[in-house]
């Protein structure tokens with residue numbers, strides 16, 4: 001993949017798919033399908049670290065706006081985000 005898209009391996013690791021708990025396990029979130037979505041490592045690690053933690057829907061809207069503005073993840077990743 002890294003060679004195919006001419007991307008550094010570290011950048012691909014940032015985009016690796018993870019299981020994101022919409023309600024964190026530390027806050028009583030369950031290991032159930034309605035509480036788990038696919039998210040890249042970056043989103044999974046950053047959403048809950050925001051000063052004002054956004055709801056899953058608000059975070060999704062934020063990511064979509066930023067992707068459209070080409071301000072989400074380094075520009076080299078954008079061909080993979082389409």
Ligand SMILES: [Zn+2]
Nearest residue numbers: 039040042043
């Ligand atoms: Zn992401």
